[in-house]
Amino acid sequence: MSESATLDAVKDARDEVYALPIESLNVAQSKLFRDDAIWPYFERLRAEDPVHWQPASDFEPHWAVTRYNDIMAVDTNHAVFSSEGGISLGPSEEMIAKLVASGAQMTGGPFGGGAGPTMFIAMDPPKHDEQRKTVSPAVSPHNLKIMEPLIRERAGTILDNLPIGEPFDWVDKVSMELTAMTLATLFGMPQEDRRNLTRWSDMVMSRPGDGVVDTWEEKRAEMAAYAGYFLNLWADRKAKPPEGDLVSMLAHGEATKDMNQFEYLGNIILLTIGGNDTTRNTISGSIYALNKNPDQFAKLRANPDLIPSMVSETIRWQTPLAHMKRVATQDYELGGKTIKKGDNVVMWYVSGNRDDSVIENPNAFIIDRERPRQHLSFGFGVHRCVGNRLAELQLKIIWEEILARFPEIQVLEEPQRVPSTFVKGYKSMQVMIPRKL
Numbered sequence: 001m002s003e004s005a006t007l008d009a010v011k012d013a014r015d016e017v018y019a020l021p022i023e024s025l026n027v028a029q030s031k032l033f034r035d036d037a038i039w040p041y042f043e044r045l046r047a048e049d050p051v052h053w054q055p056a057s058d059f060e061p062h063w064a065v066t067r068y069n070d071i072m073a074v075d076t077n078h079a080v081f082s083s084e085g086g087i088s089l090g091p092s093e094e095m096i097a098k099l100v101a102s103g104a105q106m107t108g109g110p111f112g113g114g115a116g117p118t119m120f121i122a123m124d125p126p127k128h129d130e131q132r133k134t135v136s137p138a139v140s141p142h143n144l145k146i147m148e149p150l151i152r153e154r155a156g157t158i159l160d161n162l163p164i165g166e167p168f169d170w171v172d173k174v175s176m177e178l179t180a181m182t183l184a185t186l187f188g189m190p191q192e193d194r195r196n197l198t199r200w201s202d203m204v205m206s207r208p209g210d211g212v213v214d215t216w217e218e219k220r221a222e223m224a225a226y227a228g229y230f231l232n233l234w235a236d237r238k239a240k241p242p243e244g245d246l247v248s249m250l251a252h253g254e255a256t257k258d259m260n261q262f263e264y265l266g267n268i269i270l271l272t273i274g275g276n277d278t279t280r281n282t283i284s285g286s287i288y289a290l291n292k293n294p295d296q297f298a299k300l301r302a303n304p305d306l307i308p309s310m311v312s313e314t315i316r317w318q319t320p321l322a323h324m325k326r327v328a329t330q331d332y333e334l335g336g337k338t339i340k341k342g343d344n345v346v347m348w349y350v351s352g353n354r355d356d357s358v359i360e361n362p363n364a365f366i367i368d369r370e371r372p373r374q375h376l377s378f379g380f381g382v383h384r385c386v387g388n389r390l391a392e393l394q395l396k397i398i399w400e401e402i403l404a405r406f407p408e409i410q411v412l413e414e415p416q417r418v419p420s421t422f423v424k425g426y427k428s429m430q431v432m433i434p435r436k437l
């Protein structure tokens, strides 16, 4: 499509959204994320109805909170906004009935709460704090220093093995590889098993037919294999003295050593997805954003000291986790609306990150912003992302190594996006590297 045809299409889509009655606006639609069509919806909600009641649709009923400061107010108040009801949007009752009728054995998302697995991201203090403390040392500044040369060596090897002058999928060959290698090291797993982590992470997050597994039986079998693998690792680490990897930390940590299987596996799912999809999608997002903004790429090439702020800008611009959910423990006034005790409240980080009352020119990708770390992508409050420095480190290293090798990376076509209201990212991105430096 020509540039003017693209602009016309964007304007038409925006006009259509603005013609809808405000109460009918529903941003919780996977296809809007798959098609990158969510922006006018969020723009209008922020302006006209920033704390918006969303009745049951494919997802459970909830308040959609879309402004930066309202999101902060929710995220930093865990006494009123609890994580124990699950931290991502679960299906509506109607959707559950449909899923059951189609033979589904697991109807909730992995973070949906209720009967789903228990994990510390879906707990409130004090239990949350104790379990978080157990795993935090794995990503402490001290441990990151130790990991840095290993990540750099791997990033170099991955980049040196890329084909030159022919198309390939950046998501598969680079983003998935690097993040899977890092996570396998964190878990203390053999490197040859690393791509299981990518597969399991995608499998947990998708429904049969979404491209990972075809049937519920297949999904159940893969869940069992995933659980079996990590239960074996647990048994192995229990039998040995404490080591520095995450499974050993959980197996020997005071607050976690007596966890039941479900709690252990819940935390493994949390760390698998936390450590995998988010960073992977930011790496791919940085390639995409710099391609769409050649002036910013030229700035970066001229001044590689901008890498850390470019990384933060990508994390804001991409917002790898589009939302987090809470449940109100009491009635609460927010943005002129009364949230009732028991209501679901969804913080749309992806929208808060585009709020122009807080971030100047927020839709633009600008790698030398004054306050690049001013974004909501890692959350705030007691659940603020534990792995944020590790994510930034991987991004920084891969870009230092890219700039040392390649003059440019061309994105050949629009990437395929993940059809999810939660993980905001890319299934594949065809690129070509014309030549080495």
Ligand code: HEM
Binding pocket: 075, 120, 121, 122, 132, 139, 270, 271, 274, 275, 276, 278, 279, 282, 315, 319, 320, 321, 324, 377, 378, 379, 380, 381, 382, 383, 384, 385, 386, 387, 388, 390, 391
């Ligand atoms: C929590 C985003 C990378 C592990 C979170 C939260 C967000 C987030 C939004 C919840 C914050 C809240 O509720 O206030 C991201 C993004 C990443 C990233 C955007 C990459 C760019 C990682 C990595 C790891 C990780 C690499 C693993 C080492 C976790 C864990 C939690 C968490 C364990 C739960 C923290 C808690 O409940 O206390 N992350 N994350 N994340 N993340 Fe990340």
